[in-house]
Amino acid sequence: MVAENSTPHLHSAVEPKQTFRRALDMSARAAMPSLFIMFCAILLSAPFGVPGQAQLQFGIAMCTVWFWAYSRPKSMPALAVFLNGLVVEIFSFGPPGAILLSLLVIYGVAHHWRYGLSRLGFLAGWLIFSVLAVLASCFQWALVCVHAVALLSPVPGLFQAALTIGIYPSLIALFVWGRRTFANPDQA
């Protein structure tokens, strides 16, 4: 794995004693990305009246799955992506299955290319993610058009893609910090 080697000093011969509390702490840290997606999905479905709430749901889920799928796949297995996608689907009112399928596809891409993506620079990773975010938004737009049996304006979809691409750097900064600290099972 790639990210498991990021904290080599912790993989010493002397391991802390495996207790129930430590196992619980490790599980909570490993589940942190999934909990983050679910918490944001529920929080952003509340009627705050903030513009772009629904688009943020999609953007946060996409960024989180993308980062953890190539950075630490153990914290974001395929089944967790599926469950997260289902939660986001339940707490949004878009065309059913569009977000779930987009998350699984972006997970597949990130997981399959995780070694290459880890070697790539931030900008190259951002660019590849941007292309995928635009494709996912276009897919969602196409599904909405099929549901409505009409050609709707693609502007909301493009806004969603732009918002997803725009929040990527700040979220990645948070996740990079989280990978070393609160979401690192090795530090339990």
Add this chain to the structure above:
Amino acid sequence: MLSIHARQVLAKAVLPILILLAVGLVLLGLVRRPVVDGVRLMATDFMAPAYHGLVWPQERVMVWLTDLRGATDLAKENSRLRDENHALRHWYDVAVALAAENGRLKNSLHWIPETVPQYVTGRVTRDDGGPYSRAVLLDVGSGHQVRIGDVALDAAGFLGRVTEVGPHTVRVLLINDDASRIPVTLGTSHGDAIMAGDDTAAPRLIFYPQDHHPVEGERVETRGQSTMPAGLPVGTVHYTAPNRPVVVPDADLGRLDIVRVFDYGDDDSQAPDAPGRVRVKKLPQNPLSGPLPFSWMPNFPDMPGRGGQ
């Protein structure tokens, strides 16, 4: 225990299986959308108390900000309120006089009073629009009688119709949603039109009479149709471009809080039979199912081509 090879195969098969399940959900959404929306409504029902808790701090902050804004400009606010009160007193007198006159006229015409609609009031639990739709979920409590097609109004005017009904929650499709089509009547030009939502703040007016174009600033009201009564205030006409009239809604669609859902009942009035209308006789389902009754007769006089005179 599975062998290492079997586990590797299984690990590789998980993602394709999950993608297939997701495609299944997409197809389910296409052919059975109400099933998926029902699950979403149930989740919202379950989360309704949590939503109230989540927005409570925001509501408090908004109240404080309003108070603070009022406190900083008390003299100006007082003067404005005094003027507004003065104008309202005038309109109150006009309204009372018109109500009395209306009552007298209805009395002399033996006017049959209209039924009073049932209504429930609910708080917006969630703005459930998404990128492509404009809708809100209302918490109307248990034991409500809301039905699909009922009309929803806020304090200022008409805002949408009920599209899904859950045990505690109902979904209201707003008039600016792309799927919304509301028949309306124009106040001054007296023309009929359809108000079509297009995901913007102001829905468009379409199918209006070509010899009576909508007039800038005229009132727009609902046109009576099945469960929707006539005369509900919708908004005013505004031209954003030549030949592009839109309706500026009275309701504050961007910031909905308390919403009332009215049930005007079914329009079960049947038109009487027009004179001369011929009722079509229903043919039997299977006219030639059994053996023909005359097949055993040797000489049937009425049968065509068989010894007819």
